[in-house]
Amino acid sequence: MVKLISNWCMTVKSLPQEYVFPKDTRPGDQVVPNFENCPVIDLEKAGSDDRNDIIQQVLQASQDCGLFQVINHGVSEDMLKDAMGVVKEFFNMPYEDKASLYSLDTTKSCRLYSSSFDYAGETVHRWRDVLKHTCHPLEECVDLWPEKPSKYRDVMGKYSVELRNLSLRILEMIREGLELNPEYFGDELTGAQALLLNHYPPCPEPSLALGISKHSDPNILTILYQENVGGLQVMKDGQWVGIKPIPNALVVMIGHLLKVVSNGKLESAEHRAVTNAEESRYTIGSSINPRNKDVVIEPAKALLEKNDCRPLYRAFSYKDYHQVYKEHRGEGEPTLEVFKIED
Structure with a gap:
């Protein structure tokens, strides 16, 4: 438990050396501009005569940078507040109440850890504490979740179901836009879901540290709730830009696997999380993944036939992809380069 940053971060005035990133990867003191033209899509209109227009907005945003924000998405303001409230309550409990969840075992379906998925193997640690657990099918997962706070299982269970439904709605719009076969994003590709709850405590030297280093998500789709404290940055046109939080909006990020399925038509956003010295930042990520590690990932045949193009x-297998992803530390292009077909 001593590795949890929140246990000791308020007692240090300078950043421990093992958290200092190399000069070429640290954020530095330069002010990063906000992504002023970050697409904001009103999903309420997807149920009206404007559905085709909304689908095209989703596709365009997914092509341009692989990231967009959604409003009027169907997840209530009260649900978002309740979920964030219980997440904050969890991370701020005494460490004794969290000790049984802490583990470096990456195979555990519910675990609390610090930095990244591979604390022991990384050369520089990230400035964050994480609770990660599976959440679908809910009845198979919920008994492994934290028992404290007392509302955790009830609130996060409802939240995970709503986020899964929203994820599938967005994937259905993508399916329609790409003109893939009905049920393409069925259980084979979307049968698993995980929640990733992040706590970024105040950092004594934010210019030297990162909450999460540059990476692309190793899944189909991620939806992130980041409340009102900024810190998410995405690589756009060769530079980092910040994703300014919008009240009650959710950030949607295309994963690596969806980039492959679309044969490179959709982009997978390279992003990172920076820290700040003044206040804690909390986020809730929901990721959609294949459930079977042996499932085959490949460009959709219907898409190749429709466009008369070769696969890129x-x-x-999903299992082989994950091994390569770990070897390349989540770096986007180097990971997918392994699976590219040479000209």
């Missing part, structure tokens, strides 16, 4: 990526 060879078929590979």
Whole structure:
């Protein structure tokens, strides 16, 4: 438990050396501009005559940078507040109440840890504490979740169901836009879901540290709730830009696997999280993944036939992809380069 940053961060005045990133990857003192033209899509209109227009907005945003924000998405303001409230309550409990959840075992379906998925193997630690657990099918997962706070299982269970439904709605719009077969994003590709709850405590030297280093998500789709404290940055046109929080909005990020399925038509956002010295930042990520590690990931055949084009990526198993992703530390292009078909 001593590795949890929140246990000791308020007692240090300078950043421990093992958290100092190399000069070429640290954020530095330069002010990063906000992504002023970050697409904001009103999903309420997807149920009206404007549905085709909304689908095209989703596709365009997914092509341009692989990231967009959604409003009027169907997840109530009260639900968002309740979920964030219980997450904050969890991370601020005494460490004794969290000790049984702490683990470096990456195979555990519910675990509390610090930095990244591979604390022991990384050369520089990230400035964050994380609670990660599976959440679908809910009845198979919920008994492994934290028992404290007392409302945790009830609130986060409802939240995970709503986020899964929203994820599938967005994937259905993408399916329609790409003209893929009905039920393409069925259980084979979307049968698993995980929640990733992040706590970024105040950092004594934010210019030297990162909450999460540059990466692309190793899944189909991620939806992030970041409340009102900024810190998410995305690589756009060769520079970092900040994603300014919008009240009650959710950030949607295209994952690596969806980039492959679309044969490179959709982009997978390279992003990172920076820290600040004044206040804690909390986020809730929901990711959609294949449930079976042996499932084959490949460009959609219907898409290749429709556009009369060759596949850019060879078929590979989800298990093999994850191994390569770990070897490349989440770096986007180096990971997918392994599976690219040479000209």
